[in-house]
Amino acid sequence: MYRIGEAELKRIEGLFKSGNIFRYGMGGECDRFEESWARYVGVEHCRLSRSGTAALYTALVGMGVGPGDQVIVPSYTYMATALAVLAAGAIPVIADVDDSLTLCPKDLKKRITRHTRAIIPVHMVGLPCDMKKIVQIAEKNGLLVLEDACQAVGGAFEGKPLGSWGQAGAFSFNFFKNMTCGEGGAFVTNDELVYQRGSVAVDCCSFYWNPDEERDDLQFAGHNFRASEIEGAVLNVQLRRIKGMIKTMRSHKKTLLAQGLDEGLKSIKNNSIDHECGTHLGFKFRTEREARGFSDRLHGLGVGNFLPMDTGRHVYTRWEPILRYQGAHHPALDPFKIPANKAARIEYSEDMCARSLRILARSVLIPMHPDNTKARVAKMGEAIALAARSA
Ligand SMILES: Cc1ncc(COP(=O)(O)O)c(C=O)c1O
Numbered sequence: 001m002y003r004i005g006e007a008e009l010k011r012i013e014g015l016f017k018s019g020n021i022f023r024y025g026m027g028g029e030c031d032r033f034e035e036s037w038a039r040y041v042g043v044e045h046c047r048l049s050r051s052g053t054a055a056l057y058t059a060l061v062g063m064g065v066g067p068g069d070q071v072i073v074p075s076y077t078y079m080a081t082a083l084a085v086l087a088a089g090a091i092p093v094i095a096d097v098d099d100s101l102t103l104c105p106k107d108l109k110k111r112i113t114r115h116t117r118a119i120i121p122v123h124m125v126g127l128p129c130d131m132k133k134i135v136q137i138a139e140k141n142g143l144l145v146l147e148d149a150c151q152a153v154g155g156a157f158e159g160k161p162l163g164s165w166g167q168a169g170a171f172s173f174n175f176f177k178n179m180t181c182g183e184g185g186a187f188v189t190n191d192e193l194v195y196q197r198g199s200v201a202v203d204c205c206s207f208y209w210n211p212d213e214e215r216d217d218l219q220f221a222g223h224n225f226r227a228s229e230i231e232g233a234v235l236n237v238q239l240r241r242i243k244g245m246i247k248t249m250r251s252h253k254k255t256l257l258a259q260g261l262d263e264g265l266k267s268i269k270n271n272s273i274d275h276e277c278g279t280h281l282g283f284k285f286r287t288e289r290e291a292r293g294f295s296d297r298l299h300g301l302g303v304g305n306f307l308p309m310d311t312g313r314h315v316y317t318r319w320e321p322i323l324r325y326q327g328a329h330h331p332a333l334d335p336f337k338i339p340a341n342k343a344a345r346i347e348y349s350e351d352m353c354a355r356s357l358r359i360l361a362r363s364v365l366i367p368m369h370p371d372n373t374k375a376r377v378a379k380m381g382e383a384i385a386l387a388a389r390s391a
Helices: 006-018 031-041 053-063 081-088 105-111 130-140 192-203 231-264 288-300 353-363 374-389
Strands: 043-051 070-074 091-095 116-119 144-148 168-171 185-189 280-284 361-367
Touching: 006 168, 006 231, 031 043, 031 185, 031 231, 043 192, 043 231, 053 081, 053 144, 053 168, 053 185, 053 192, 070 081, 081 091, 091 105, 105 130, 116 130, 130 144, 144 192, 185 192, 231 280, 231 374, 288 361, 353 361
Parallel strands: 070 091, 070 116, 116 144, 144 168
Antiparallel strands: 043 185, 168 185, 280 361
16 A cells, blocks of 8 residues: 655665665665664564565564474465464464454464464454454463564554564565565564574674674574665655555545445454554455455446455465475475474364354455545445445
């Protein structure tokens, strides 16, 4: 739901003219963004990287998650959430979503075992999870929480920013996100050690930049997911736009939601309607047939929408590497095969979260856009009313 334009171009032009396009050059765009984003989210640290997937993986490394651990992820999220768990060497356990299309706290409790180490609640399509309940469950069971806020950049739950509720939070800045730099990501945390270890995973050389370079706990083999100053520069401009965009989308969503409810439509559960991103308006139906009928009529009236069930690799039944137990490029590194995971391994099946499938097939999501004019929102409202009436 991004906006991008002249201001970003100008910033990059300045950067190119200066020649300071490298993260460890004379620039400072990445440093500035990391500071500003940490402040926005209300946490101590932020580490920019190449993608949301890298942000999730590096945060897990930071948190010390690895072989022998199970990590609970929801059934409705982009496959990368679960694949990041495998990349860290751990076993993803898939839990149901509820009517909010986010992790169901009740089902989450049921999936906890003695091997569970962490939970990754995912704030899908700008909709926050019930973070109060999830954090309570985590604390009661001694579990870590990594929020996947890749699709909810800039939103909050009950006034507290997404990404600041657990030990760490991860964001994506690619296609279709509330802020974008083409491809990019970042993790945030209040925990100094998570930040330092995660930074080694982002940049295998980062302990050399660190005054504590003698520390054994930071001298493990990392990767390179470093962002360049170009991404940093674009994001610094994007950051100026985000509050206004979210406010506009949230207000459009509330207007359209009220109209839909007046026509007898039922809303999906909104866990934090006054603080979420407002990127998607959701209605739920009694049957898939009703949902598809409404969706088709709305399309016919020129209003884009979709059933979450139809979003390919955002539904666990399409996570082939997991359903086929292909957890790495080499069997000796595959979390599904390594001896350290013998006790933590689980069986997956297409119907293991059947309740989620029913919910995802009976919901219709309508994307908002900050550039929608008042007239456009009014037209969308008329179309929603018409599509509801002709059920
Ligand atoms: C919920 C969720 N998690 C993780 C990711 C991974 O982000 P990226 O594509 O930037 O690696 C995405 C990306 O779309 C996402 O939607």
